[in-house]
Amino acid sequence: MSPSLSPDGTTLYFASNGRAGYGGYDIYASKRLDDTWTKWTDPVNLGPQINTAGWEAYFSVSPDATVALFASSFQRNNFDLMEVALTPAPPEALTLFVHVADKSDGLPVQAKVVCLQIEDAGGNKVATEMNRQFGNNPEVLPGSRYMLAVEADGYFGVVHDLLIADTATTSAVLDIMLIPRKAGATFNLEEVYFKANTSTLLDSSFTALTEMEVFLLAHREVNIEIRGHTNGLCDESYCLSLSRKRAEAIAAYLLSRGIAPERLTTNGMGKSAPVADDSTPEGRQKNQRVEIVLLKVE
Secondary structure (H helix, E strand, O other), X not given: OOOEEOOOOOEEEEEEOOOOOOOOOEEEEEEEOOOOOOOEOOOEEOOOXXXXXXXXXXEEEOOOOOEEEEEEXXXXXXXXXXXXXXXXXXXXXXXXXXXXXXXXXXXXXXXXXXXXXXXXXXXXXXXXXXXXXXXXXXXXXXXXXXXXXXXXOOEOOEEEEEEOOOOOOOEEXXXXXXXXXXXXXXXXXXXXXXXXXXXXXXXXXXXXXXXXXXXXXXXXXXXXXXXXXXXXXXXXXXXXXXXXXXXXXXXXXXXXXXXXXXXXEEEEOOOOOOOOXXXXXXXXXXXXXXXXXXXXXX
């Protein structure tokens, strides 16, 4: 009897005398499992902090979920209106599946993964040895901040600052791409975009360019070649010119961020090295790319 929903619509409260409890009617709670409204957890008695040897019902949570009101007949013939403060339940941990791959060929890499919680959901510093986890499947708390360090033999290691979003799921996936520590290693500079038929970088490119900048600043021993590629729709001379200018535009950005000019080489490949079918829009998009080649790694 007396069903009511929590303000977020995920918990159903009701009173029942059909289960073993503390008195006549007790108050129970059941959590909704999905959006169908037909799947719920088994009801859980709210315990002796709420239920007594008397009769409890009409449990209702305030809109801000800080207090609840309910009726109780404990030690009285009539009902009293009771108020109880609600303490937010701690967030449930979710499993973070860390997939590590080679940035040049996409193949899986056996890596050492270390995950350290550095802030809780309230922004409090919590970095201690007790909060350190090892392995590719750490347990993380929504709303918390973590430092994730990934290392593998023959690769440049990476460190990520992660803020775990609040989510209703029990797991999340993080893909980490490691750059091989060897001369000649080649990989695409993903998510770098230009205005059509120009070498003007779009604003959406600067996240990827900043990541490249950070890599070069962290590894000052590395020299790179920036290779521009186009699709095959235009004549060869135009494609060569456009691809060269696009490579030079990226070099200019890196130079402006403090990368020494002797560490950067540019090359326009035009349409000479397609990786997909130029007859489809998807293929042309893959061919129109920027590659990074590691020239020196020691």
